[in-house]
Amino acid sequence: MISGADGVSVTRADVDDAVARTTGQVRRTPVLAAEPWPTVDHPPQHGDADDRRRRTEDADGPLWLKLEMTQHTGSFKARGAVNRLRSAAESGELTDAGVVAASGGNAGAAVAWAAARLGVPAEIYVPTTSAAAKVRRLHALGATVTQVGREYAEAYQAATGRAAQTGAVLCHAYDQPAMVAGAGTLGVELWAQTGGVDTVLVAVGGGGLVAGVAAALDGLARVVGVEPVGAPTLHAALAAGRPTDVPVSGLAADSLGARRVGRIAFDVAVRCDVGSLLVGDDDLVAARQWLWDRYRLVVEHGAAAAMAALTAGAYRPTPGERVAVVLCGANTDPSDLP
Missing domain, CATH: 3.40.50.1100 (Rossmann fold)
Structure with missing residues (x-):
């Protein structure tokens, strides 16, 4: 890079x-x-x-x-999620603490899916305004879902804090x-x-x-x-x-x-x-x-x-x-x- x-x-x-x-x-x-x-x-x-x-x-x-x-x-988001988690696994960054992400939709689903393929837990933070169907889908993909704030920025702040606390890999939806x-x-x-x-x-x-x-x-x-x-x-x-x-x-x-x-x-x-x-x-x-x-x-x-x-x-x-x-x-x- x-x-x-x-x-x-x-x-x-x-x-x-x-x-x-x-x-x-x-x-x-x-x-x-x-x-x-x-x-x-x-x-x-x-x-x-x-x-x-x-x-x-x-x-x-x-x-x-x-x-x-x-x-x-x-969505295309699965490509980035797989690359992020597999590269983290190669470097030793990915541990049993799993992965944390913030998302209102496609990115969270992709991260949850990729985490499940690697057998690690996923925590997805979403705004309280997220559609119920999207939240149900995240649960169906095996993620732990936390709703916080009304906008993505608030959910992302919470996800960042959680990753720092637990040592989980943080996945940004588009800027990594x-x-x-x-x-x-x-x-x-x-x-x-x-x-x-x-x-x-x-x-x-x-x-x-x-x-x-x-x-x-x-x-x-x-x-x-x-x-x-x-x-x-x-x-x-x-x-x-x-x-x-x-x-x-x-x-x-x-x-x-x-x-x-x-x-x-x-x-x-x-x-x-x-x-x-x-x-x-x-x-x-x-x-x-x-x-x-x-x-x-x-x-x-x-x-x-x-x-x-x-x-x-x-x-x-x-x-x-x-x-x-x-x-x-x-x-x-x-x-x-x-």
């Missing part, structure tokens, strides 16, 4: 180490060739509807969908090198499955996934982060020149609800020239519905952000451009998909 301005960062070498560590432990998720290029007829939030239709029809390169929502526990490098294994896998792409669109919350993919594909492909207008963590950081707090709201707040992009994600984004696009809640709904209508794929609203960059016209592919969209999670209620 290299040192950035605010601490450690993640490189392709770290991702390659994670590939060796996680192969056979996580799923090699499928890639789907999507045709034709998507257009969605709904009131656009980003540009004229005719202009949006023209620019998608003009794009004639392949479009790939990386179906990461079929990963263990329903092993977590980011583990997420980056998706990028290595995607490159091999497609034979190479020009651009990868990735949803951004705390930034662990976009940083991992960007590190994995550094010098090979452009990586673009896509964020809801109600949670623009990377967008705000790039504008300010540093990670900065943002207010969080909107449909995707349950999965893309970090108030600040991670330090590692910011460092990698600057180093690898990762851009940020914004999409609205209506765009998320339309993209999620398009995936269901066209391919019967169920994703959460946060995961639909990457697809919305295309269906809403926020991203304009050039003729012949090879584009991949990462569909990163499916922990959602599908009852609103007619």
Whole structure:
């Protein structure tokens, strides 16, 4: 690992180490060739509807969908959790005290699942506002669950204190090198499955996934982060020149609800020239519905952000451009998909 301005960062070498560590432990998720290029007829939030239709029809390169929502526990988070815990086991950091994490959803489930595979206890701290279904799922995965505070930051503070008290391994949801490098294994896998792409669109919350993919594909492909207008963590950081707090709201707040992009994600984004696009809640709904209508794929609203960059016209592919969209999670209620 290299040192950035605010601490450690993640490189392709770290991702390659994670590939060796996680192969056979996580799923090699499928890639789907999507045709034709998507257009969605709904009131656009980003540009004229005719202009949006023209620019998608003009794009004639392949479009790939990386179906990461079929990963263990329903999201990409399993990759980072396995890499974090297995690397901790290799170094002797992981003991019978187990692991502690704070999460409102996908990260906690992934850590609990990975801990169970290694036979160590997991304690997951969640806000009191967490959905009852998510809490039940954590219990079902064998975790001890403690509800504290109303926001993730309060749960994380409690988890940090507990880890210091017990000697358990602390897992951050998105701002630890092993977590980011583990997420980056998706990028290595995607490159091999497609034979190479020009651009990868990735949803951004705390930034662990976009940083991992960007590190994995550094010098090979452009990586673009896509964020809801109600949670623009990377967008705000790039504008300010540093990670900065943002207010969080909107449909995707349950999965893309970090108030600040991670330090590692910011460092990698600057180093690898990762851009940020914004999409609205209506765009998320339309993209999620398009995936269901066209391919019967169920994703959460946060995961639909990457697809919305295309269906809403926020991203304009050039003729012949090879584009991949990462569909990163499916922990959602599908009852609103007619």
